[in-house]
Amino acid sequence: MEKSSFYSEEEIKKEAKRLYEKLKKVKFSLDECYSFAALTLEINKLKKEKNAVILAHSYQTPDIIYGVADFVGDSLELSRQASETKAETIVFAGVKFMAETAKILSPKKTVLLPSLEAGCSLSESITGEDVRKLKAENPGVPVVCYVNTSAEVKAECNACCTSANALKVIESFKENKIIFLPDKLMAKNIQNKTKKKIIFWDGLCVVHKEFNVKQIEEIKEKYPGTKILVHTECNPSVVELADFSGGTSGMINYAKTNKAESFMMVTECGLSDRMKVELMQKKFVGTCELCPYMKKNTLELILQVLRKPEEKQIIEVKEEIRLKAKKAIDYMMEIK
Ligand code: 13P
Numbered sequence: 602m603e604k605s606s607f608y609s610e611e612e613i614k615k616e617a618k619r620l621y622e623k624l625k626k627v628k629f630s631l632d633e634c635y636s637f638a639a640l641t642l643e644i645n646k647l648k649k650e651k652n653a654v655i656l657a658h659s660y661q662t663p664d665i666i667y668g669v670a671d672f673v674g675d676s677l678e679l680s681r682q683a684s685e686t687k688a689e690t691i692v693f694a695g696v697k698f699m700a701e702t703a704k705i706l707s708p709k710k711t712v713l714l715p716s717l718e719a720g721c722s723l724s725e726s727i728t729g730e731d732v733r734k735l736k737a738e739n740p741g742v743p744v745v746c747y748v749n750t751s752a753e754v755k756a757e758c759n760a761c762c763t764s765a766n767a768l769k770v771i772e773s774f775k776e777n778k779i780i781f782l783p784d785k786l787m788a789k790n791i792q793n794k795t796k797k798k799i800i801f802w803d804g805l806c807v808v809h810k811e812f813n814v815k816q817i818e819e820i821k822e823k824y825p826g827t828k829i830l831v832h833t834e835c836n837p838s839v840v841e842l843a844d845f846s847g848g849t850s851g852m853i854n855y856a857k858t859n860k861a862e863s864f865m866m867v868t869e870c871g872l873s874d875r876m877k878v879e880l881m882q883k884k885f886v887g888t889c890e891l892c893p894y895m896k897k898n899t900l901e902l903i904l905q906v907l908r909k910p911e912e913k914q915i916i917e918v919k920e921e922i923r924l925k926a927k928k929a930i931d932y933m934m935e936i937k
């Protein structure tokens with residue numbers, strides 16, 4: 602974008618300063634902020650003109666989260682926002698299954714996904730046909746799917762869940778056997794907390810499967826008193842060492858309310874970046890992993906999709922599939 606043709610030098614400098622106030626906490630320089638200030642100005646202007654909102658998952662990059670997002674949250678919170686927003690257009694700064702969930706809940710709205718490469722290893726591990734086979738092999742067994750699934754998969758399931766409510770959703774069924782898909786590690790973590798027998802699928806999150814016990818032990822030794830917060834998509838051996846395990850919002854709440862000074866966020870790097878910006882007085886230590894899918898969205902793509910989306914960036918879900926998938930999501934939404 603030719604920034605100077607749209608905005609005065611003064612406007613760009615002011616925007617760069619606004620961005621820098623937030624982003625300096627995650628090591629952005631004022632010059633870097635200046636380099637994309639015209640982009641954030643233009644995106645924020647177009648949002649108003651087009652009655653659009655940008656919903657961003659916590660794993661998005663800080664320039665998106667603090668530059669242009671209207672709402673930042675976990676999968677469950679973003680689904681709720683998608684169904685409640687009055688905006689005509691939702692730009693989903695997240696991955697495809699999230700944008701599809703928004704479309705399922707708000708069929709009349711235009712839902713846009715900036716990057717066509719923003720998939721998810723979990724979502725891509727299973728098809729609707731796979732679920733039909735599983736159901737045929739396990740007649741009468743309810744199927745609970747993690748929200749990280751396609752609309753086609755959700756349409757085959759009795760209920761959907763997120764990392765924030767998986768156990769509650771599973772416990773809400775009277776049956777003693779439940780098929781939980783597609784995350785094998787999350788299924789194992791749930792199995793450790795329920796008396797029900799969990800039948801699982803072989804999906805993995807490419808980010809969370811990478812964490813191991815050694816990394817946690819090293820941090821505990823180097824920074825005694827550090828609270829270990831682990832996403833439930835991690836290996837059970839890692840979850841076992843956690844002071845708290847759950848979804849991203851649960852991890853944020855724990856860090857915000859716990860009196861400890863030092864925390865390790867065992868999850869995607871976006872979450873520790875968010876914490877560094879929002880909880881400056883606390884210390885965040887240890888390693889994190891980048892999600893190759895989440896990081897495909899950029900400010901440039903957000904601007905392009907708002908200006909003139911390509912056909913493939915406009916999320917569509919066939920009505921027959923949408924209605925069935927919505928039932929599974931509604932089941933989850935009704936669980937308090
Ligand atoms: P939550 O933010 O719902 O915990 O999900 C994490 C995730 O991996 C999303 O892709």
Ligand code: SF4
Nearest residue numbers: 721722806807808892
């Ligand atoms: Fe999928 Fe894992 Fe990336 Fe989330 S972090 S989008 S579960 S690959």
